[in-house]
Amino acid sequence: MPVSTSAFASTSAPAAGPSVGVPLPVLGRDVTVPLVTGGEVGYAALDHAASAPALQRVWDDIAAYAPYYGSVHRGAGYLSQLSTDLFENARGTVAAFLDCRDDDQVVFTRSTTDSLNLLAAALPADCRVLVFETEHHAALLPWPADRVTHLAAPRSPEQAVLAVSRALAAHPAGTPALVCVTGASNVTGELWPVREIAAVAHAHGARVVLDAAQLVPHHPVSVRELDVDWVAFSGHKLYAPFGAGVLAGRADWLRAADPYLAGGGASRRVSRRTDGGVHVEWHEGAARHEAGSPNVIGAYAIASACRALTDAGFDTLVPRERYLLRTLREGLAEVPQVRVLSLFGDDAARVGVVSFVVAGWNSSHFAAALSAEYGIGVRDGLFCAHPLVHTLLGGDPQTQGECGAPDAAPGEPSLNAVRVSFGVGTPDEHVERFVRAVGELVRDGARWTYRTQDGRCVPAV
Numbered sequence: 001m002p003v004s005t006s007a008f009a010s011t012s013a014p015a016a017g018p019s020v021g022v023p024l025p026v027l028g029r030d031v032t033v034p035l036v037t038g039g040e041v042g043y044a045a046l047d048h049a050a051s052a053p054a055l056q057r058v059w060d061d062i063a064a065y066a067p068y069y070g071s072v073h074r075g076a077g078y079l080s081q082l083s084t085d086l087f088e089n090a091r092g093t094v095a096a097f098l099d100c101r102d103d104d105q106v107v108f109t110r111s112t113t114d115s116l117n118l119l120a121a122a123l124p125a126d127c128r129v130l131v132f133e134t135e136h137h138a139a140l141l142p143w144p145a146d147r148v149t150h151l152a153a154p155r156s157p158e159q160a161v162l163a164v165s166r167a168l169a170a171h172p173a174g175t176p177a178l179v180c181v182t183g184a185s186n187v188t189g190e191l192w193p194v195r196e197i198a199a200v201a202h203a204h205g206a207r208v209v210l211d212a213a214q215l216v217p218h219h220p221v222s223v224r225e226l227d228v229d230w231v232a233f234s235g236h237k238l239y240a241p242f243g244a245g246v247l248a249g250r251a252d253w254l255r256a257a258d259p260y261l262a263g264g265g266a267s268r269r270v271s272r273r274t275d276g277g278v279h280v281e282w283h284e285g286a287a288r289h290e291a292g293s294p295n296v297i298g299a300y301a302i303a304s305a306c307r308a309l310t311d312a313g314f315d316t317l318v319p320r321e322r323y324l325l326r327t328l329r330e331g332l333a334e335v336p337q338v339r340v341l342s343l344f345g346d347d348a349a350r351v352g353v354v355s356f357v358v359a360g361w362n363s364s365h366f367a368a369a370l371s372a373e374y375g376i377g378v379r380d381g382l383f384c385a386h387p388l389v390h391t392l393l394g395g396d397p398q399t400q401g402e403c404g405a406p407d408a409a410p411g412e413p414s415l416n417a418v419r420v421s422f423g424v425g426t427p428d429e430h431v432e433r434f435v436r437a438v439g440e441l442v443r444d445g446a447r448w449t450y451r452t453q454d455g456r457c458v459p460a461v
């Protein structure tokens with residue numbers, strides 16, 4: 001079966017040139033950090049896949065709203081009404097950003113992890129779940145252990161679709177099933193064939209939840225076009241780091257489920273029973289799963305980021321990202337000691353997330369040297385996707401290694417990896433500096449000495 005990523009309309013856009021500049025400014029662009037070798041340098045934040053810096057526009061929107069902040073849903077005062085409006089309107093902005101169906105529901109959560117746990121708590125009683133073992137732990141772990149099937153790592157998008165099709169064919173007809181799939185891997189950056197998986201799932205009567213944590217910051221996501229049932233993502237990866245996330249999609253399972261949290265806000269009416277207990281009528285809409293005082297700042301920040309990305313246009317953002325990704329991957333390809341990790345191969349469509357290992361280097365040591373000697377912030381380790389990294393490294397990955405020592409004897413698999421990731425506020429210089437730094441570190445070695453502290457490498461002084 002041909003598998004395309006054409007649902008992500010802009011993947012076919014040409015790579016832009018360096019002259020385009022930074023399309024959306026972020027906070028921290030003027031921050032300098034000290035180098036162990038002396039002096040200061042502008043901080044190159046290349047760990048967007050973990051948390052992206054706030055967009056300047058998000059910050060400005062929050063600052064403009066902050067004086068008007070008030071309690072949501074409960075207050076009679078003007079500012080409470082204003083805050084309630086902002087919070088409720090944020091749902092519409094997110095729904096438009098995701099191109100949701102008219103009757104979809106947008107629930108504000110704390111994060112992708114929270115969103116997927118909410119959906120896990122709302123599964124119909126006999127629902128089975130299919131999930132690839134390659135998923136981020138947030139998508140791998142929330143499901144009931146006796147009802148989940150873990151699919152082995154596919155080596156191509158076609159294999160992924162086939163694996164879902166085969167597993168669902170073996171599934172008892174008439175019982176509900178849910179397929180959980182990522183849009184873009186937080187380790188390899190590779191895009192998954194979401195639309196094709198959704199088509200196969202629906203043909204078998206199953207539903208699909210898309211973990212879009214790494215997709216929404218990089219690509220337009222259309223719920224209608226991908227035909228997924230739910231989408232989960234986090235504000236802090238979408239340039240809106242104010243503690244909110246989203247679960248958007250079908251209302252029926254959510255309406256039928258017990259409230260995720262019990263408390264005020266989720267309850268419409270609580271009355272005393274004659275036998276002494278209380279009777280609760282729960283809300284049926286999104287509020288059912290949003291008990292407690294909602295995070296209006298977080299929700300408003302997500303809505304602001306959605307508007308900013310829409311205004312900038314993915315038609316502009318995607319080619320720019322592709323240009324930076326090409327610069328980065330071509331730079332790494334020139335260093336023979338570097339091995340870029342990939343499940344689907346070199347030609348796979350991907351976002352600006354790249355993980356790699358360097359022969360002769362412990363990944364923690366390499367990441368520490370990038371930070372201390374070049375002012376570049378990346379991530380090292382297993383990226384909360386242990387089974388995937390295990391598959392990619394071909395060994396038994398570890399979160400720790402001995403600083404200074406290579407993490408693997410020649411010919412042995414590496415223990416963990418380095419991840420570099422960027423976004424809409426990343427200037428060319430950050431990626432260019434990173435490529436130069438990798439080349440210099442591999443060629444000349446670290447200029448400083450490092451020691452192990454709590455399992456991580458840190459500069460010796």
Ligand SMILES: Cc1ncc(COP(=O)(O)O)c(C=O)c1O
Binds near residue numbers: 114136213236
């Ligand atoms: C693909 C993917 N899914 C889920 C998550 C979990 O996101 P959060 O920590 O915001 O809940 C992450 C975080 O890195 C991720 O990369």
